[in-house]
Amino acid sequence: MQNDTQTYDIIFVGAGASSSLILFQLKKRNLLNKLSVLVVDSELKTGSDKTFCFWAEEESRMAKELDFLIKHSWKSIVDSCGDIKEILPYKYHHIDSLDLYNYVREIEGDSHFDRLNARVGAVSRDEQGPYILVDEKIFRGRTIFDSRTPVFQKTAKGQEHLYQSFIGWVIETEQDLPESDSFRLMDFDIEQNGFTQFMYVLPFSKNKALIEVTRFGNEPIETTGAEALLQEYANKNYGDFKIVSHEVGCIPMSNFEIERNIGSGIFPIGAKGGQIKPSTGYAFKNMYEQSLVLADRIENDMLSLQTLLQKNKSTPKRFAFYDSILLTILGSRPEKGKSIFLALFQKNETKVVLKFLDEKTTIWEEVLLFSRLPLVPFLSALIQLFLHSRSFRPTMLIVICSILFVLGNHSVAQDILGYGLLLIGFVTVGIPHGAIDHLIESGNWELKGIAKFSLNYISKALIMMFLWMLSPLLALLFFLLFSSWHFGQTDGKNWRFSNLTSFLWGTSVLIYILGTHTKETADILSAIDSHFFNLAIPFWSLFPWIIVALITKRTSFVLTLIWLLLSSQLPLILAFGIYFVGQHSLSSWSHSSEYLKLSNKSMWMHSLPFHLGAWALLAITMVFNTFFIQTTDAEVWGIFFIFIACISFPHVIWMHKLYTRNSF
């Protein structure tokens, strides 16, 4: 081994499939003689641990390049009725993992790259660049390919994390196999036991085959149950047999986000690099394609973070959506898996299904394919996904604004429905979203620190109150400024805006709501401050943002702009209230819940003391002002906004602390 302090051109963390495929491409390009390479794996890789299979067109680059490693190929499949069907133009290929690992061993001999049999403790970077930590020793690499086991994290509601678990035997049978030239991808002729389970069969010769019981589900399959199924299946279909070897595995089927340390010089690859197709568990072909892109970039010295991002972009987004639909069905109604996969393979040509799983079909081919599948589970999965999607809330707000508009401004029906909804919204989330700042501060409910926190909080609210007394105009401008910042920051997190775009958006939305209600705004503001407000904004002034939303393909942003346009035709209090409760408070609430990892109920209960305190203060302020000082509606609303300004000032400070925390 070379000196510990040496910097390598490339370090591979893990010597599994993805690293091996990249090393193969580097060797093909004669780059291994020019580059210094270190490969670190905690396993020795001396045995066969995986049966890698993939389908590819006969003339494809992948089939040709990997031909020397391919151990078996099949050009036909046995379907669920027992019929044999050709899969032309594809062939299904099998590579033994040990052959791939041994190939890397061979090129290692030629190229003299370094290998370390050790566990990598950390992959990181400091001011000198990327490095790995092995037994407290640092190894530096200009480029680090990281294929450690991925860690998945739920980042949105409705995401699913399932397992494709399997236990298989390679068996030798006494009598010849009934179909030794064709493989079985999914034979559902086994007990489902409340999951989606099937048998996968790869015949290697006339009397040798891999039979593998596979489960798609929330729980991995357990050995005893799996072996009973294998035994029964093998006896039923092949008679007497002996077990030659075993394969056990578990592949994540997930649309959770993968925790990845992406940064200059560090590239997650393979499973960690998101190459496993969530709905099938296949990754080998994706990893091969990734190896081509990465090796080309290394050859041209053009390896940048964009290399990985660009590749992901080249697959149309709709395929990720299809994956999510299937994961939703498999996660919530696993008993439906069998009928869906049976229909998929029986009612469609296998080559079209394989093309679809390769994410290469046209939209028309997909429409035909889906039209032949059972409708009900797909519809219920679609509804489930919609309820959890970012588009659900703005769609509901479009519906609410439309109904309020149709009821007619200031009609009794509009008042009852509109203000009724606002009252419910204020009680459930509008005020509570600002009453959990104590949790944001400490992360949990600490009675000891509450008094100090409350004093700090109230003193900030009093500073704001003092400013109102000193100079209403200054206080008003300051209120508008920090509200723009705060609204922008909350919405910006939803749509991943930069700080500047967030602020521009927050300012636009506030000015839009006020400026499309000039008369009502002027009445309220003149009750707060004697200055006259006369900023009239046309309802279409949000159009530039619509163009931004369309260009950046943010559906929920487009829908938000639609209901904001509609709200400009409603009375000011309703328009502002719908934004404050329906957009701002709900977003802020879900961000806090994501950070605190608390349920809605628990957060609401924790907010209760401050929540009640705020209502009590508001009631005292409003009663006092209504009966003793102010008279007109506008003046009452003016006092209400001053109150909101005072209590929201400290809230904005605490939420800013949250949004700028590294861990968030």
Ligand SMILES: Cc1cc2nc3c(=O)[nH]c(=O)nc-3n(C[C@H](O)[C@H](O)[C@H](O)COP(=O)(O)OP(=O)(O)OC[C@H]3O[C@@H](n4cnc5c(N)ncnc54)[C@H](O)[C@@H]3O)c2cc1C
């Ligand atoms: C049993 C099995 C069969 C599969 N069959 C197929 C198939 O037929 N077709 C298909 O398309 N996909 C298949 N897959 C899915 C996928 O192709 C494989 O999981 C593939 O191995 C993923 O490649 P990888 O490089 O990301 O991970 P791996 O091949 O698992 O390589 C990662 C390597 O990193 C090492 N490592 C991990 N952590 C550390 C650390 N801290 N320090 C040092 N080394 C570390 C591990 O020892 C391992 O060798 C299969 C998966 C399994 C589990």
